[in-house]
Amino acid sequence: MAKTHKKVFDGIFAQLEETDGDVVLFDAKGSPSVIFSMTNPVPRLCTDPERYMLFQDVLANIVQTLGEGYALQKQDIFCRQSYHHEIPDGAEYLTRSYFAYFDGRGYTEIKTYLIITQEAPKGQFVQYDPKRWLDFHSKVSKVDDILSEKGIRHRRLSKPEVAEYIHRFMALHFRHGAFSMTNFKASDEYLRTGNRIIRSYPLVDIDEINLPSVVRPYTETSVNGYPIATDVLSFLAEVPHADCVVFNQVVQIPGQRKLLRKLQGKAKRHGSMPDPSNKIAKADIEEVLNILAVDSSLLVNTNFNIIVSCAPDKVTPVTSYLETKLYECGIMPSRTAYNQLELFIDSFPGNAYGFNPDYDLFLTLSDAALCLFFKEHLKGCEDTPLTTYYTDRRGLPVCIDITGKEGKLKMTDNANFFCIGPSGSGKSFHMNSVVRQLLEQDTDVVMVDTGDSYEGICGYFGGTYISYSKEKPISMNPFKVTREEYDLNFGEKKNFLKSLIFLIFKGSEAPSKIEDMLVNQTIVEYYEAYFHPFDSFTPDERDGLRQKLLVAAKMENDYDRYAEKMDDIEEQISSPEPPAQIESKALVLPSEERRLKLIRQCRAFRAVVLDRASTPAEKEKAANKIEVYKKELYEASMLVKIDKQIDHIEEQKRRLKVRSLSFNSYYEFALERIPQITSLEKIHFDIRDFAAILKQFYRGGELEMTLNSDIDANLFDERFIVFEIDKIKDDPVLFPIVVLIIMDVFLQKMRIKKGRKALIIEEAWKAIASPTMAEYIKFLYKTVRKFHGIAGVVTQELNDVIDSPIVKEAIINNSDVKILLDQSKFKDRYDDIAAILGLTPIQKQQIFTINALNNKEGRNYFKEVWICRGQNSDVFGVEEPPECYWAYTTERSEKEALKIYLAHYGTMQEAITRIEIDRKKTGIAKYLDFARKVNQHQKVMTLWENQ
Template sequence: MNSVVRQLHEQNTDVVMVDTGNSYEGLCEYLGGKYISYTEEKPITMNPFRINREEMNVEKTGFLKNLVLLIWKGTQGTITKTEDRLIEHVITEYYDAYFNGFEGFTPQQREDLRKSLVIDDRNRGEQKGESEQERAARIEDTINKIESRRMKLKVKELSFNSFYEYSVQRIPDICDENRITGIDISTYRYMMKDFYRGGNHDKTLNENMDSSLFDETFIVFEIDSIKDDPLLFPLVTLIIMDVFLQKMRIKKGRKVLVIEEAWKAIASPLMAEYIKFMYKTARKFWASVGVVTQEIQDIIGSEIVKEAIINNSDVVMLLDQSKFRERFDTIKAILGLTDVDCKKIFTINRLENKEGRSFFREVFIRRGTTSGVYGVEEPHECYMTYTTERAEKEALKLYKQELGCSHQEAIEAYCRDWEASGIGKSLPFAQKVNETGHVLNLCSECESQ
């Protein structure tokens, strides 16, 4: 994947990555990209509620609805149709209150509400001894009270804080006005409060993300520190996806979003439709979305993954699948692989094609209906850019500090010494560097520096 995204970047593609494990830190530093890590002291923050009038559409409402439902119910929570519609209703009214304000019902709205209240009366069979005039007066009084309550609700600025304040007041009113029962407003208020002013995560959804990110061409969001948090992990993943959507629309060139293992956090019934939407929308804006997994079981064990991700992926890349050979029929069926594809897959790293070549790994790539096995053969400089091996990173850091040079120059000096050492693999050479504690200067070019 380092090799893939490096080539995409060289082809003037804007790359946004969601990572858990520092897999792209070296490449990001080499390319001069933006590496953003989530920490408790400095969390990744954004204000997804702050939008302009033109952005207020079904798609944006759907995203914010998923966001609110995720906080309220969690990734595996059961959402009723009433709850889904209720949150959508509140979000629509919230933005209407901000952009237009509510100064009272229109004559048509009053008439519709009046008819609705008359029907409610009839269905409940109440107020039988009441005259038509008394009933009309009571209904008019009810409409005035509903109108008065809404007029008191003001939205002065767009943020999670103001949405929380608006929703905890408006939801009970909506339920009362529409005779809705079974909504647990206390749980809603309790779960949402964690992201409200004074809560543990009050900055996460209330502070704008750095606007300069829209101009960055290589961004890595590293969220390994929250990968075990059942709420923050999917939430942050979701809002990073929304940041990509905004970037995708604004910038005219090619864009790609790569989600590493974090995609599992959002592969839930709640997020399935949003993931499908992401894939389909990306195509309209010369963009693509990719997910990466190291466990094939993650793919074959989820109907949501199949429907939301696999069915919308035109490119499939597979590494060595030999350990799954005995049960590959399931994978074959889910990925839509042909018998010819499977024969190719089981040649990966198995052929006698290594002679005269430096070290390489093979990968199966299917693009549409075309497939093949390719060797990924990178020079030492690329290997040292991508490596996550601690000893190798420490040795490279030593070169950079002692030579007082750039990241690229340190890699070049390290690789020259590595090749001059005659040591075939980088790790033994890195260990030798670390044991020595200084730059080895094994080649004449290094000595001339």
Template sequence: MNSVVRQLHEQGTDVVIVDTGNSYEGLCEYLGGKYISYTEECPITMNPFRINRQELNVEKTGFLKNLVLLIWKGSQGTVTKTEDRLIEQVITEYYDTYFNGFDGFTPPQREDLRKSLLIDERNKSGNRAESETELNARIETVIDEIERRRKELKVESLSFNTFYEFSVQRIPDICNENSITGIDISTYRYMMKDFYRGGNHDKTLNENMDSSLFDETFIVFEIDSIKDDPLLFPLVTLIIMDVFLQKMRIKKNRKVLVIEEAWKAIASPLMAEYIKFMYKTARKFWASVGVVTQEIQDIIGSEIVKEAIINNSDVVMLLDQSKFRERFDTIKAILGLTDVDCKKIFTINRLENKEGRSFFREVFIRRGTTSGVYGVEEPHECYMTYTTERAEKEALKLYKAELQCSHKEAIERYCADWDASGINKSLPFAQKVNAAGKVLNLHQPKTKQQ
């Protein structure tokens, strides 16, 4: 994947990666990209509610609805149609109040509300002794009270804080106006309050993301520190996806979003429709989305993955699958692989084709209906850029510190010494560097003849 995204970047593609294991730290540093790690002291923040009037559309409302429902219900929570519609209405009214204000019901709105309340009142028992005039007068009083409460609701600025304040007042009123029961407003308040002013995560949805990110061409969001948090992990993944969608619409060149293991956090029934929407929307803006996994069970064990991800992916890449050979029929069916594809897959790293070549690994790539097995062969400089092996990274840091040079220059000097050492593999050479604790200076550059 490092090789894939490096080549995409070299071809002028903007790359955004959501990672959970520092897999792209070296490449990001080499390319001078932006590496953003989530920490409690410095969380990844954004203000998804802060938009202009032109950005307010069905897509944005849908994203914010998913965001609110994710906080309220959790990634695996069940959402009723009533709850879904309720949050959508609150979001719509929130923005309408901010952009247009509320000066009172229009005559059609008032009449519609009057009819609705009248039907509810007539369906209630104990009101039959009341005259029509008295009933209408009482309903008008109720409408006046609803109108008064709506007028009191103000939205001075756009943020999660103001949405929370608006929603906790407006939801009970909507339920009363429409005789909706079964909405647990107490749980809603409790779950949402964690992201509100003074809560544990009050910065996450209330502080604007660095606007310079839109100009960056290689961005890595490292969220390994929250991968075990059942709420923050999918939430942060979701807001990063929204940042990509914004970038995707604004910039005219090709864009790609790569979601490493973090995609599992959003592969839930709640997020399925949003994932489908993102894939389909990406195609319209010369962008693509890729998910990466090391666990085959993730692919074969989820209908959400099949429907939302696999069915919308035109390119499939598989590494060595030999250990799954006995249970490959399920994978074959889900990925839509042919018998010919499978024969190719089981030749990966199995052929006698290594003689006279540098070290390489093989990968199966299917593009549409065309497939093949390709060798990925990278020079030492690329290997040292991609590596996540601790000993190798420490050795490279030693070169960089002692030579007081750039990351690129440190890699070049390190690899020149590695080549000169006669040691084939990187790890033994890195261990030799670390044991010496200094730059080895094995490679002596040629000097010009006088």
């Protein structure tokens, strides 16, 4: 007997071979199997029941495709691993700290294998059958195609991989790295191997079959008051004390006709004995037969087996946990599984036909059996050149493409975003994390802040921190335009300047069409005068202007003025000689020369009319000619005036010189040019109000430097610039203007510099969310994506989203990336927000799971955030190491304490390192408590003893 036990694993498999690239595993009876490694398509906690249903359909399709004589085996392996990430050479200090912080953190890895097995002929010596062999490979290829078509990641295992998989299963050791075999000792309760216990838990006792009457591919659990869809057996990823859990799922597809005949006969036998229990049994069988006749379901033999590896003293709590969780699902696992060694051997990959049909398999419908198949996977890292690290819901670092457009899977058309999170939700902490990772990956970042939220990270990266004050204002020259920008992007620049001028002139009030036309024209002519100084009109320009003024002149005339003019012309052609002053001119205008010519012709025809020798017909013809020429003479008279007017306009334009570009020169140009335009066009514009309102930014005005000082050229080369404008956030005039010109600085940087650029505006964006600014914000959001740019706004008030049409039209509709933090306080009135943001019911459920899971144990300060890129949305954790916390903190006491360390140690990196070392030495858990202690001493900890 002992000898038999030593060789108990010898008779499981017959051969492992590779033919034509296909690796086939044969069991002891000759049944061939092909093994796929795959990833379940449903993310854990995705909350979407539809995704479970879709995978259920894929599995049902596979079962239908395989048909009779095949088995589908699926193994989901849950193994405890330790996190490790290779830190690239040259990584930043904070990045090294990040991965060092997570190094060694335990997590449960999910590996999934799908095995297709063809049943060997029974009761005869196995012989090669070319038809069955071809059918087997054909079915395997079809399953491969189904998985590919549905976008489910999978691949066939190679020969070494299959061999390793089988050996790891035998050792039940799936942790990364080397493993070893040891002896097995079997008992009725479990198997012992080395210092571990392996125990199998069959889900079904076939003598009782305690399963729920109705099963679905998913179950629902309540999180924060919302029903969330999860896998029926999702708890398998959280089995306590277990180092490895294997969920073995087997579906055998027997001959259907034989089973149907047996069921029909069984129904007749129950019907022949008319007692209540037999009536129920008959009704159940008939219901199954009806389902089989109507639906595409099949009768299948199934086995579901949970295999757990744990320490010997943990068997009882593991068993208790599994029984409790299965009971919650309506499943009563078998308590009589005394064939532990047999169950373990039968669960080997490729051994789907090893189960004893008398006590290991139960008959059910394929759809019902597939509902119990595990369908979830853990979040994994995305294939993207731009990596932004978050954690999954259990604390494992995963990288995503925050833009949604740079990764292998394109989710968005642009990377613009908005971020909404109430105070205390971790909004600034999250944005600090994103900014750090963007900067580390060669992104130029410009930030507009009101609250010193980015002072620490700016100091760490050695960025430029510009804080606005009355004594030291942020001075720029938004009117300065290069020749290249004028030639290529003047339309964009013009729209910006128009928005700026109206922001000063009208505030939040929308300009009238006349005002818009006037300011637009002055901007165009201002730059035309600078880049193309005017000398004189060309003949074509003069002719075009002449026609324009002629039309305007005719528009001004009425019938009385026309009749009066015609009487004057009659008098001119009746006089014997032309006016001497005109005839005496050596040079006359073309229009005047034509007028004199027409007068002479009219006089000639008038002579014909007065000549008694003329016939009546000649007189009539001459009279008609006179009337025609009189009308031409009328127009010629107008043209004489128009030519003089053109001369005057020409002289005006010649006087309008622009020698340098600034608000000062524009102001002077506009005040001279606008009255000329209003006079010419006969329109009204209050030039005095315009001049008075803009005057504060003009030469000698209180805010002259704001728009007339060339920005430091070095800013264009800075990778990280923070404009801190908290000190003027309550100035209704200056605040929005400074925000706007900072945005223009970014646009100049965006056009000139190569690579990725990001503009992030915190609460300051509300200053420019006005009708005047709507078009410019739209322009900004649409323009940045053409230059590999990102524009983002950050706010804490949901009402900002609801109440502002500018936010909806200009920002939300042009942002493919939505970022929301904890919204639980608003959930009773969230329908309006959901409608504006275009959230689906599933996304709403995701949002209200933020910070609602029991997943905080053993983790540093962290908050969760919902990120939606296009239609792809999920919840991630923002968890950072202590070093990053010190760099990000917005708590004033913590920032002051860090500044004390910075003053002592000289560099931000050293200051962060030392303050964290000292905090750990004291054993103080909370950063704020330690910071208060430092502030109390006003010295670094090493100097406290000397104080």
